[in-house]
Amino acid sequence: MTEFLLPAFLHLLEPLNIILMLAGLTGGIVIGALPGLSATMGVALMVPATFAMNPTSGLIMLGAIYAGAIYGG
Incomplete structure (x- = not known):
């Protein structure tokens, strides 16, 4: 099992993934703070934007986005 954890953390620490994580957290906090929008709706709204991305x-x-929206709500 440990042979899968190191490559996963290496993917997490790539600069593009860190930028996407920060952008997702910021957008999620905004979505969570808006009345009437939930974390699930925020993720559902952003799914089409991720179609052109790498799956990871x-x-x-x-x-x-989900974690930020839970925090922002």
């Missing part, structure tokens, strides 16, 4: 980058961004 897209999942990192969607996870960051």
Whole structure:
């Protein structure tokens, strides 16, 4: 199991993924703070934007949006 953790952390520390994570957290906090928008709706609204991304980058961004929206709500 540990042979899978190191490559996962290396993908997480790529500069593009860190930028997407910060952008997702910022956008998620804004979405969570707006009345009437939930974390689930924020993720659903951003799914089409992740279609052109690498799957790893897209999942990192969607996870960051969800975490930020939970925090912002």
